[in-house]
Amino acid sequence: MNNKLYGNLIFELSKQGRRGYSLPKNQFGEYQIPTEQCRKEDAALPECDEMTVVRHYTNHSENNFGVNNGFYPLGSCTMKYNPVINEEVANMPEFTSLHPMQPEETVTGALDVYDTLQKQLSAIAGLSKFTLNPFAGAHGELTGLMIIRAYHESRGDKKRVKVIIPDSAHGTNPASAAVCGLQVVEVKSTAQGYVDVNDLKGLLDDTVAAMMMTNPNTLGMFEQDIPEIAKLVHECGALMYYDGANLNPMLGASRPGDMGFDVMHINLHKTFSTPHGGGGPGAGPVGVRAGLEQFLPKASSALSIADVKHIDFADEDAGGRISVGGYHGNFAVLLRALTYILTLGRENLKLVGPLATLNANYIKESLKDDYLLPIEGLCKHEFVFDGLRDKSTGVTTMDVAKRLLDYGYHAPTIYFPLLFHESLMIEPTENESKDTIDGFIAVMKKIAEEAKTNPDIVKSAPHNTPIGRVDDVLAAKHPVVKFKDIEA
Numbered sequence: 057m058n059n060k061l062y063g064n065l066i067f068e069l070s071k072q073g074r075r076g077y078s079l080p081k082n083q084f085g086e087y088q089i090p091t092e093q094c095r096k097e098d099a100a101l102p103e104c105d106e107m108t109v110v111r112h113y114t115n116h117s118e119n120n121f122g123v124n125n126g127f128y129p130l131g132s133c134t135m136k137y138n139p140v141i142n143e144e145v146a147n148m149p150e151f152t153s154l155h156p157m158q159p160e161e162t163v164t165g166a167l168d169v170y171d172t173l174q175k176q177l178s179a180i181a182g183l184s185k186f187t188l189n190p191f192a193g194a195h196g197e198l199t200g201l202m203i204i205r206a207y208h209e210s211r212g213d214k215k216r217v218k219v220i221i222p223d224s225a226h227g228t229n230p231a232s233a234a235v236c237g238l239q240v241v242e243v244k245s246t247a248q249g250y251v252d253v254n255d256l257k258g259l260l261d262d263t264v265a266a267m268m269m270t271n272p273n274t275l276g277m278f279e280q281d282i283p284e285i286a287k288l289v290h291e292c293g294a295l296m297y298y299d300g301a302n303l304n305p306m307l308g309a310s311r312p313g314d315m316g317f318d319v320m321h322i323n324l325h326k327t328f329s330t331p332h333g334g335g336g337p338g339a340g341p342v343g344v345r346a347g348l349e350q351f352l353p354k355a356s357s358a359l360s361i362a363d364v365k366h367i368d369f370a371d372e373d374a375g376g377r378i379s380v381g382g383y384h385g386n387f388a389v390l391l392r393a394l395t396y397i398l399t400l401g402r403e404n405l406k407l408v409g410p411l412a413t414l415n416a417n418y419i420k421e422s423l424k425d426d427y428l429l430p431i432e433g434l435c436k437h438e439f440v441f442d443g444l445r446d447k448s449t450g451v452t453t454m455d456v457a458k459r460l461l462d463y464g465y466h467a468p469t470i471y472f473p474l475l476f477h478e479s480l481m482i483e484p485t486e487n488e489s490k491d492t493i494d495g496f497i498a499v500m501k502k503i504a505e506e507a508k509t510n511p512d513i514v515k516s517a518p519h520n521t522p523i524g525r526v527d528d529v530l531a532a533k534h535p536v537v538k539f540k541d542i543e544a
């Protein structure tokens with residue numbers, strides 16, 4: 057590594073008595089903290105000078121990889137470029153210094169941000185109204201399912217306890233249904249990767265609350281039978297839920313509301329650009345069609361202090377609050393999304409989906425002689441290979457992913473979706489130039505060649521990273537997450 061300090065913990069760099077900060081002179085006199093509130097011994101804090109701290113964290117940050125370092129084709133995660141203007145707006149002191157309980161008349165600008173974003177999302181999705189409260193995609197799913205449950209209950213329809221979810225769905229779908237107290241019923245996919253309508257027909261009855269669909273689905277394919285599925289689901293009295301976590305390819309192509317969906321969530325951090333690696337900040341606004349607005353969580357916009365005082369956080373009713381702690385959702389993410397939408401404008405927003413789709417298809421077609429493509433045909437923003445085409449080399453998807461790191465690329469999503477044994481899921485996004493994409497294609501071809509001529513170099517990759525191949529099983533079963541555990 058570029059610096060000897062790499063690998064040290066800040067605690068290891070500590071020298072007794074070193075200081076990086078001193079408190080200003082006391083101008084206010086002494087206050088004696090009651091002894092029962094005082095610590096018995098000093099907190100174990102590292103003692104370092106400022107330069108040591110700055111170097112330590114700067115060196116660590118240089119071992120990071122993000123969209124701003126290089127190509128990041130992590131399927132399903134939409135690691136698109138986050139324009140700098142988003143950060144400028146999110147960091148404006150006029151926004152960062154707001155308090156959620158400020159009187160309404162002092163936050164009219166922020167309220168305007170809510171109102172404008174709600175309207176923009178409604179127009180983009182073809183729905184009536186959005187709540188901006190939920191903090192992530194999964195949180196949005198839960199909110200949406202609570203809305204659906206509240207809708208059925210408002211009609212006195214209490215039998216509906218099942219949610220139908222395709223076997224290719226993102227794992228959060230069944231998890232959200234379970235958290236909402238609903239039963240998960242799986243509907244099969246056809247060999248072409250679409251929801252199997254015949255299988256669905258056998259599952260529909262008056263105990264079904266909703267059908268959850270992801271479109272394009274997890275294989276990157278646009279579901280072909282949505283009009284028929286929506287008709288069947290509505291005929292049995294259930295509602296259609298759209299997992300819009302990956303709305304990116306739909307921008308400029310079609311709208312969930314027009315397809316017959318009743319409720320949906322959008323991952324703003326994916327489609328509308330917020331840096332979100334490593335579980336970073338998100339927002340999962342939920343939209344509903346006309347007629348369902350009354351089931352949205354309250355406070356789609358700001359609350360008065362009187363309102364806040366009356367919040368019942370234990371209230372399970374969907375009409376209650378969904379974001380405990382933050383009354384108004386993840387405001388900085390909402391700001392970035394609105395900035396992104398307004399910066400691009402209507403015309404350019406319509407190019408996002410087609411360009412993301414073009415990039416994905418270009419990579420897919422360029423690599424399908426070397427990598428096994430289980431589902432042929434036009435994909436949307438992403439697609440899945442089932443490992444290398446030549447299975448005789450013994451080189452796995454894991455090996456390919458690790459070897460990509462040696463060449464300076466982030467790995468694609470691997471071993472998801474679970475429909476194939478060697479899934480390798482690639483999503484380039486619309487931002488990448490043809491040069492970058494061609495560079496990636498060349499490296500993927502080179503790795504396929506290495507797998508034949510020198511498989512050991514692929515199987516033992518990565519060779520250029522600070523840490524070589526980690527033992528996944530050991531790391532999962534015996535994670536070392538505390539400084540003390542390392543010492544021991």
Ligand SMILES: *Cc1c(COP(=O)(O)O)cnc(C)c1O
Binds near residue numbers: 192270
């Ligand atoms: C990312 C994703 C989710 C979950 O979103 P989070 O913000 O991570 O909770 C749900 N569904 C699909 C299809 C996704 O890609």
